[in-house]
């Protein structure tokens with residue numbers, strides 16, 4: 300059950316250009332959290348809370364990885380140790396755990412929930428390959444936050460392998476695939492869907508108000524009609540997704 | 544001491560004056576997970592229409608200064624699903640259930656009220672005469688006092704249950720509409736719904752909402768709600784339920800001092816899911832601190848210099 304808490308910021312760390320990592324003391328949420336779930340974070344001076352994925356859990360601490368894209372995330376980047384942050388979580392449905400073998404595909408800051416997922420799969424001894432792509436090297440998140448063995452891609456080749464993160468997938472993918480990234484990445488996954496033999500789950504985004512399914516604010520269009528990202532998702536089967 | 548918060552809304556007794564506003568608490572089930580609904584006076588369901596409505600195209604919400612816009616478009620499962628699947632579940636909630644009724648024309652409201660009139664655990668109907676996010680019905684039905692009066696009168700012949708008239712703040716004459724509601728037989732007025740609003744992303748030149756315009760709620764509209772409630776103070780015989788922009792417990796007291804017998808809390812739930820509980824606790828504290836015995840004593844008790 301989601302908890303409404305006042306958490307305490309333990310650290311605010313540089314993770315990459317325009318990207319920071321918050322380590323937060325939130326034992327109640329940490330205990331329940333599953334990969335793919337998110338929290339709604341209150342931001343000073345903003346009315347609505349901002350949904351942010353849980354990027355890692357250790358002990359009673361959460362790690363959140365945040366990219367600055369607007370005023371709210373800018374404001375959030377200013378928090379420091381001991382700042383109190385109101386939040387509600389964990390929210391949404393987690394990724395389904397594969398039985399053996401998986402590809403995790405993170406585009407941009409979308410890598411965040413996949414880090415947590417990779418950590419879990421590792422602890423369960425489930426073999427998987429985490430792939431992570433950015434437009435260019437300066438946005439690549441510091442390795443200290445990334446899963447061991449992550450394969451990095453940049454579109455301009457300034458770090459890791461040149462190409463998009465999807466270029467890291469084989470021509471035929473027999474194991475489940477888990478993706479989180481910008482609309483363009485999801486769109487490309489839909490275009491390439493013939494190469495996926497097993498299930499593909501993707502994490503979707505939408506502006507939110509409540510985060511727990513009461514306001515109907517976070518609808519996205521899917522093949523079976525409007526779905527709520529906060530309640531029906533944020534994880535959806537790829538074949539359900541429509542990108543406009 | 545125990546009953547210092549109970550209030551009387553017509554024939555209905557609420558254990559406290561805090562009501563969860565329509566569209567901001569779903570059907571109560573998710574709220575039940577966050578705090579027991581046995582704490583709040585009542586919950587108003589999402590507005591129900593005869594036919595299911597899928598709602599407006601996304602994005603449906605956006606941030607505005609001190610508030611938010613929504614263009615949900617009355618997404619709801621429709622009368623039949625509501626009656627068959629949701630109503631039986633609502634019985635489990637330990638609070639008064641108020642069903643919000645919407646429609647494109649009078650007949651649709653009548654059909655819903657008629658269909659649900661004998662459901663014993665529905666405590667009252669709230670008539671949504673004020674939704675800004677649908678093309679027909681809603682706000683247009685609630686514009687003309689004569690129509691409002693006749694319409695409520697007609698509904699009164701269908702049901703014995705209390706009827707609350709929820710009005711739009713976008714009117715030049717909230718008093719006439721409230722008096723018309725009262726004359727038609729409404730048991731309370733709810734003041735008010737969201738204020739029509741719009742936001743544009745200047746870089747993409749696109750509207751921020753899929754529905755283009757939406758309803759403004761949150762802190763930004765609180766002073767408007769206070770003024771509207773105040774304008775009705777001492778002018779109605781039926782209770783006033785104040786609604787708009789409660790984002791901290793003090794805001795609820797302000798609406799009550801302005802003249803509200805009870806209050807509804809809407810988008811404040813989104814910024815702190817425990818706000819209803821905190822508000823109820825604060826009401827008790829406030830009464831103790833200011834040495835009142837009951838919340839009823841402070842209704843409309845704004846001090847005015849004579």
Ligand SMILES: Cc1cc2nc3c(=O)[nH]c(=O)nc-3n(C[C@H](O)[C@H](O)[C@H](O)COP(=O)(O)OP(=O)(O)OC[C@H]3O[C@@H](n4cnc5c(N)ncnc54)[C@H](O)[C@@H]3O)c2cc1C
Nearest residue numbers: 349350351352364365366369370371372411504505506507
């Ligand atoms: C389930 C979920 C998990 C997320 N996890 C992360 C995460 O781990 N790290 C991270 O950095 N970001 C994450 N996001 C995106 C994050 O919520 C937005 O970037 C943030 O809300 C933007 O706030 P802002 O005030 O800075 O931007 P604004 O000034 O509000 O808007 C700037 C841009 O961000 C977009 N935006 C605004 N709100 C949202 C939103 N709720 N979802 C998606 N886009 C939005 C706007 O359309 C606009 O393009 C997640 C979103 C969702 C729905």
Ligand SMILES: Cc1cc2nc3c(=O)[nH]c(=O)nc-3n(C[C@H](O)[C@H](O)[C@H](O)COP(=O)(O)O)c2cc1C
Nearest residue numbers: 514564565566590613671736760761787788809810
């Ligand atoms: C997301 C959202 C959905 C709403 N849906 C409804 C609705 O279905 N019916 C209705 O009468 N009012 C609806 N409202 C209006 C609220 O009930 C309330 O009147 C309004 O938001 C003002 O109160 P607030 O500032 O406390 O939110 C909705 C408001 C929001 C924010």
Ligand code: FES
Nearest residue numbers: 508510515517529
């Ligand atoms: S954000 Fe309110 S329903 Fe999803």
